[in-house]
Amino acid sequence: MLTAIVQRLAQMLFVLFGISALVFLIFFATPGADPAARIAGRNASPETVEAIRKEFGFDRPLPVQYGIMMKRLFITQDLASFVNRGMLVVPEVAKAAPVTLSLVLGAAVLWVIGGVAVGVVAALARDTALDRGLMVLALIGVSMPVYWLGEVMNLVSQSRFHDSFLFSWVPALGYKPLFSDPVGWFTTLIIPWMTLAALYIGIYGRVLRANLVEAYQEDFIRTARAKGLSPARVMLRHALRTSLIPFVTMFGLDFGSLVGGSALLTEVVFGLNGVGRLTYQALLNLDLPMILGTVMYASFFVVLANALVDIVYVLIDPRVRGN
Secondary structure, eight states, X not given: OHHHHHHXXXXXXXXXXXXXXXXXXXXXXXXXXXXXXXXXXXXXXXXXXXXXXXXXXXXXXXXXXXXXXXXXXXXXXXXXXXXXXXXXXXXXXXXXXXXXXXHHHHHHHHHHHHHHHHHHHHHHTTTSHHHXXXXXXXXXXXXXXXXXXXXXXXXXXXXXXXXXXTTTTOOOSSOOOTTTOHHHHHHHHHHHHHHHHHHHHHHHHHHHHHHHHHXXXXXXXXXXXXXXXXXXXXXXXXXXXXXHHHHHHHHHHHHHHIIIIITHHHHHXXXXXXXXXXXXXXXXXXXXXXXXXXXXXXXXXXXXXXXXXXXXXXXXXXXXXXX
């Protein structure tokens, strides 16, 4: 098992290197485009463009340019945005990351618990009114756009019923740091968590229910029942464990992409200045250093999430350990 984990971590480092090289080539080595002029931004003086060309080594071979860029991003961390008046990339990403991590981690806890609960209950109550009702609710959750649901939640909690006892505790839109104000951090994020989790509870519940129903048709479940095991033990130790592999796969992909910036709409609706919003603003301004920083940040979490998924596979399914 340890060998499999080490192999997957090594693959993670190799993939990150490949992504960094590919992103650099796309943004800074496109034929016919001057990367120095792109970094300098619109209406930059020729002197500024020439200074950037020498500073980043754009007059030198591509491997040297790549090395300088990665050194300034990861080692010296002095890569700056010329579009935004010298704003340092790494500190800005580090400032936005806790916001996105707080949003996605809380939502992930809700959608995992909710998805497992919906899937298990629906599978145990298969073809009953409860099963059909849960699947209808899950379909409604999947069908609601997150920005629409967020606006509805804001309308209810921030405007129409803010003075009622139900929502009088809801603070203004924004983000409060966890360590300086834990209570404010929780109350600020509880509604964004529920909004973001609603979509994934529906998806995960439906997928898990289908996997459990299929698992109950397998021979090993019939054998477990024939041995006299309790229904709860059959569900938790046998059916649920084998059915979690697609669930874990989906979680790794969704969690990595959301932490990497895919929670943009939720951040915008609730006034959270996270990585998604930072990336969006960088794309609007064609801020290449900031885009490079946010893309590498997103890539790291996507690759890390997939590596952790592979490790969880090893823990869940012993058959993976020999592969």
